[in-house]
Amino acid sequence: MKLITAIIKPFRLEQVREALMQGGVQGMTVSEVRGFGRQRGQTEQYRGAEYDLNLVPKLKIEVVVEDADMQRIAEAIALAAQTGNPGDGKLFVTSIGQAVRIRTGELDETAL
Amino acid sequence: MKLITAIIKPFRLEQVREALMQGGVQGMTVSEVRGFGRQRGQTEQYRGAEYDLNLVPKLKIEVVVEDADMQRIAEAIALAAQTGNPGDGKLFVTSIGQAVRIRTGELDETAL
Amino acid sequence: MKLITAIIKPFRLEQVREALMQGGVQGMTVSEVRGFGRQRGQTEQYRGAEYDLNLVPKLKIEVVVEDADMQRIAEAIALAAQTGNPGDGKLFVTSIGQAVRIRTGELDETAL
Amino acid sequence: MKPLFDGLRRAGVAGAVLLPAAAFAQDAAQQAAPVADKGDTAWMMVSTLLVLMMILPGLQLFYGGLVRTKNMLSVLTQIGAATCLAMLIWVVCGYSLAFGPDAPAPFTPFIAGLDRMFLAGITPASTAATFTKGVVIPEYVFICFQMTFAAITLSIVLGGIVERVKFSALMVFALVWMPIVYLPIAHMVWASSGLFFTMGALDFAGGTVVHINAGVAALVAAIVAGKRLGYMKDSMAPHSLTLTLVGTGLLWVGWFGFNAGSALEANGSAALAMINTFVATAAAGLAWLAAERLFGHKPSALGLASGIVSGLVAVTPAAGHAGPLGAILLGAVTALACYVAVAIIRPKLKYDDSLDAFGIHGVGGIVGAIGTAIVYAPALGGQGAADYDMAAQLGVQIAAVCATIAWSTVGTLIALFIARAVTGLRVTTEAEREGLDLAEHGERAYNL
Amino acid sequence: MKPLFDGLRRAGVAGAVLLPAAAFAQDAAQQAAPVADKGDTAWMMVSTLLVLMMILPGLQLFYGGLVRTKNMLSVLTQIGAATCLAMLIWVVCGYSLAFGPDAPAPFTPFIAGLDRMFLAGITPASTAATFTKGVVIPEYVFICFQMTFAAITLSIVLGGIVERVKFSALMVFALVWMPIVYLPIAHMVWASSGLFFTMGALDFAGGTVVHINAGVAALVAAIVAGKRLGYMKDSMAPHSLTLTLVGTGLLWVGWFGFNAGSALEANGSAALAMINTFVATAAAGLAWLAAERLFGHKPSALGLASGIVSGLVAVTPAAGHAGPLGAILLGAVTALACYVAVAIIRPKLKYDDSLDAFGIHGVGGIVGAIGTAIVYAPALGGQGAADYDMAAQLGVQIAAVCATIAWSTVGTLIALFIARAVTGLRVTTEAEREGLDLAEHGERAYNL
Amino acid sequence: MKPLFDGLRRAGVAGAVLLPAAAFAQDAAQQAAPVADKGDTAWMMVSTLLVLMMILPGLQLFYGGLVRTKNMLSVLTQIGAATCLAMLIWVVCGYSLAFGPDAPAPFTPFIAGLDRMFLAGITPASTAATFTKGVVIPEYVFICFQMTFAAITLSIVLGGIVERVKFSALMVFALVWMPIVYLPIAHMVWASSGLFFTMGALDFAGGTVVHINAGVAALVAAIVAGKRLGYMKDSMAPHSLTLTLVGTGLLWVGWFGFNAGSALEANGSAALAMINTFVATAAAGLAWLAAERLFGHKPSALGLASGIVSGLVAVTPAAGHAGPLGAILLGAVTALACYVAVAIIRPKLKYDDSLDAFGIHGVGGIVGAIGTAIVYAPALGGQGAADYDMAAQLGVQIAAVCATIAWSTVGTLIALFIARAVTGLRVTTEAEREGLDLAEHGERAYNL
């Protein structure tokens, strides 16, 4: 199995979720993160103090999929998240040794 | 070493933490995430607008353990988090190449 | 490629970010987590109720780097985050199979 | 709140002339030149600041809690700045155009003259008449009280177009809208030479001037400005209903200044307006919850808040005219009407009246204004005379409502087109997506 | 707040009869039928809305900040809806049963009659007597003022049983509890034919009626409803002490309406109640911080807030009876008593009075009621006559306290059992775990 | 707010003596012993609680929103406890030292005597004189009103040194600072035998006593306490501008108690102070936004809030002296001055006046105090007599400002050094990094 981790722009969540469902993926986990990269945030100004908001709000999507689905799903995510502007984010793939569905104890592919 | 990542129901945190301590694990890292899966969230209604809360609040637990402890600890976590209802969550295992305790620079097993 | 995950004390973020930039890393992703470990949190007291705050606020830094840079960057991070007191945090390294820059579809090293 | 304006002007002048005499003229009643009763003055000063509290922080929180985090500061800043601007407009020309000496015919029914620009000739000793012959309040207090009404009306309008319009556009809009919409309608309703006033329309505390007017303007603005990006697709759940409920509480508290203050005296009429403002609102709050149950939903916090505000809107024109039972009825019925407008009709139509300024202030104001003619009947415990002619009054109320809607629609369109021509009206897609807080104001509401 | 009720009723009638004469009767003092002084009217209207502000948003925030995020809206909605319901009950039958014309014997000491149901016969010209012979206020104002007391008492009770009871259960509870508990106790304390009133119990602003009563009811309800899931195991840390502190500030500000308003006039007695409400509270706030230090803890924000509220509770019965030094003493002592009750005793017992409604309102109310007999003594600067018999008064106070506790306990039990029979009282385990906001109201407080 | 103190004392005694006569002496004007008008009493009680609301929760939120999450509760607790402490000091000796019978020469111009310690001899029937001959208010009300001024001044000072000073240090500081700085300055400005009063300095509502004094003290304290860790390096963005804006609204609302209340009567002078407090503030709010645009920034929510507060500060000394146009001018100019001080000068200097207590209250107070001499001119619509000598008055104002700055600086230094000697003043580096909420108070503001 593979864990696909995607850092995306927050307003693309709905599209990514739809792409996953169409791709047959049943679940995912989302967390709020802040990203630093080529895309620069706005400058904030509070009375005299200026802060470069160099950490931009992003969402991190984590999906575990079977090895065979990985390429297809990764592409679907990337496509759904793409706007073409800096800050669209990254997608990383890691190998997963074992997966468990906590409710039932089912293992690996059947756990997804 | 292995990284065990568990997505659990928030109110099970205390049980999981106790299970870990009894299993001899000294540390863990917790983050707030939202999960999408078989368990569906409540519907929210604001004046006319209905929103399916299809992202349910979950906690992500990350624990790094020695290879030998992995199976035992993973089972302990799964057991502590299980309620038997949909949405209990998943548990994934990944391999860790290197671990460092930042305070001392200790490496790998001694870093945990 | 390698994913370096570091759990650090929140007020060290700025130093770590500077260390990364000096090390030539262009991006990173930050999330707010709570850590449980040797460092114990303060006790909170609300009227009669005492809570041990055994989950201490931390930041999780995730950086993907080329294999060749891994050691150098990991050291830089650890150095920047170190205060010498309990709770400085951990640093873990995992292997990444594939990386994509969502904006362009660039792959692997060129995606970073 | 219909000062007898001939009386007012006379009293004002008299007060000015008799100033040196004022010191020993403590006991007003028997004097030729009336002196303000200190109880009335105290009450009207309190009422004035209560209406300010309805805006800052009341309406700011009520509205602000309903938008997304990324637009919170824009709501706070827009309402705050609009309030400041309305106040300055008021002292420069607003008070004069609404309540000043008559303009020459044929303008008399629509607007007053410019003689009181910059509050010319008014001193601490000037007085304004109330509804009771011989009873006056300091004119500065009357000016301040009325000033807060102008400010809150403008602020309510913003609820239709939050989260997408430029700050600069709103400032231009305000500069045009106040003179061509608010001031004439205020004059028509409250000045003794005003069109609706001479028609005999009942509007105790400004249901027409404030709520129908603002609600209609918000609807027109929402349609012209267009929908928010992602409207009806993305989740636009309120970022903090807690703040909305706090705003609701402050609105209710402040509304006693609005309604009971509109008696212009601390007397039995104000007391009647007060009890009505309690019970109509309580009934409306519960009625909205009941409506939610009826339509198969859970009784919600936002429902309670919406019901409370719709009840407050409903009772505004009727506050000193209805009896408590009539007020309860009016509150409950209006809440149901607003519920249907907001939860059933609006989602079916295509416009994005983002915070339901029309659905609550507009619809509630219309039902309240027409209902006032009903609950005014002595049979329902109202203050109407024994020979009260309900049908005739209903006709007058409906005419005033229609005229207000028409005037507000046309004037708002003009103001919007001018604002669009000068500033472009809407922010860029990127700015809207990022949120107006950062894009327009360079700040974020929370750094938790 | 003990209107001389014979006077009240007579005045009410007189006002109605003399209405046409009212216009020229501006100068009240020399008239046969007293006319309300506008300064008094202004002050009492302000006091009334201050008590509303204590509830919405004051108590809502004080309580709401103390619960977990997932139950925030349920607290806001419960308090808001209970307030609306109490107001409607008040005008339907509450005012009549508490303050109406006497019921026939043997009920006279316990409850009044139903003649004023739906506020029958009351007009804007009706007046209610105050403590000063010949001084009246508009009866509608008196009704509104008293109405807010009913609403806040019911709302305080909810603090004992938040985070686990069904919304519908609370509505049923309110419908039963108001007539069988609140109205009789209000009658007994404040009506001239009431049991405690004839006994001569001192209760300036409602320590018995409001605080002891609500505190005891909350305790009984907490025990009957049972503990929250995870009580004493999971962290139930307040989700926003910031909001609790905001609520504290608004409670303090609003409490001047409660206490100084209970003088029913804008006079020296109100001024005395005001200074006492300042200094007792300040002393209590600091005393709680000192107690925390004494018991080895850090001086905390919630401690300051708790101390402030306990001081306000303490000074309520004594507000117009004590002198400033007595008030300081009473405030400090009460804060210590409440600290011990809340931080030391309650954790040892098994009940889950979730927001310490009993620990602060109940305990603080009891200490305050008994202490009033002490600080009333002229030796301590109190308003008691030179021949004041403290021992006798102590007896009366203790008797009134005990009777209130007994009545409230029994009545609350009845109301709870009816609510349980009709609705089941508690939400399901799942709903409790998920939070009442989503489960009962279908909303979340924050979408940040 | 310059009660004629000989009158005050005489009236107080008279009131006490004539108490039995008070009942039939309703109509005060013609009586030998003046009785308080109830309208005045109502207004002054309202004004008093408005000033309390400015502090709790107004200033708490305005300041609290500007700090980082981890220090939120420390701000709320510090302001709350300082307020309680100031109140107790006030009744123990403060009122006596500021407004009591004259101290013997040569102290007379600087401080009063201790005869009224513990408010000795004051009863509900005691009265305090106002500016109008023969018009009085209950002395307890005057004491309470003045008490809130003392509390808010102390609280404003804390804005200079948040996020780093020990709670215990602040308590010690308060105990010393009140008697040696606040009380003498209040006496000098407001007592008829006070230094600045006899000089003829104009200060309607306390620009010198409250704002210049607090602003200067905050600056001195900020310098002595030193910068926060990470100042100018780490992000110290406000944790909730929402709360800051809520605080701003409450400050504005409450400030009418401060300014219009300082008329001590509900009359035309209060009305003038009210309208000025509206328009000066509105102008200042917009002027700050304009300044931001001018200097190339976006018009911001915090800018609006800062402008509003600077306008309120500016108009404080001028409230009853200027005309509306003068007030607009004064507000706008002061906002610009404060903008420059806060956004341009402060970042260049090395001190960390964390919440710009000096930049806004100090600078705004100074500009306002000097500007008062200008807008007092009848040519600008001010209340000055036709033969008003502006140059002379300017001299007096500048002298009073300089003397206040000097006195405040020296006294604050003394208080700080004593606090440092007793407590160490600053928290440890670790505590500062972790946040004062956990380190000093053992709580967290939010558990979301």
Ligand SMILES: Nc1ncnc2c1ncn2[C@@H]1O[C@H](COP(=O)(O)OP(=O)(O)O)[C@@H](O)[C@H]1O
């Ligand atoms: N080396 C990296 N490791 C981890 N996360 C990264 C890395 N580089 C970028 N990111 C994440 O991807 C986001 C987008 O990257 P950015 O460089 O701004 O735009 P783009 O990917 O379009 O070139 C960043 O905000 C950050 O969250």
Ligand SMILES: Nc1ncnc2c1ncn2[C@@H]1O[C@H](COP(=O)(O)OP(=O)(O)O)[C@@H](O)[C@H]1O
């Ligand atoms: N393929 C997946 N990849 C990542 N996370 C998942 C995946 N499927 C489920 N999850 C996570 O596990 C949680 C529980 O899954 P769900 O399908 O609701 O229940 P169950 O595991 O009991 O069948 C989800 O909320 C989500 O956070």
Ligand SMILES: Nc1ncnc2c1ncn2[C@@H]1O[C@H](COP(=O)(O)OP(=O)(O)O)[C@@H](O)[C@H]1O
């Ligand atoms: N076994 C582990 N797995 C995952 N995270 C851990 C583990 N042990 C510690 N951590 C994380 O590292 C942080 C610091 O660890 P701690 O034991 O407190 O201090 P130190 O690393 O200095 O010995 C913890 O708060 C937790 O977030």
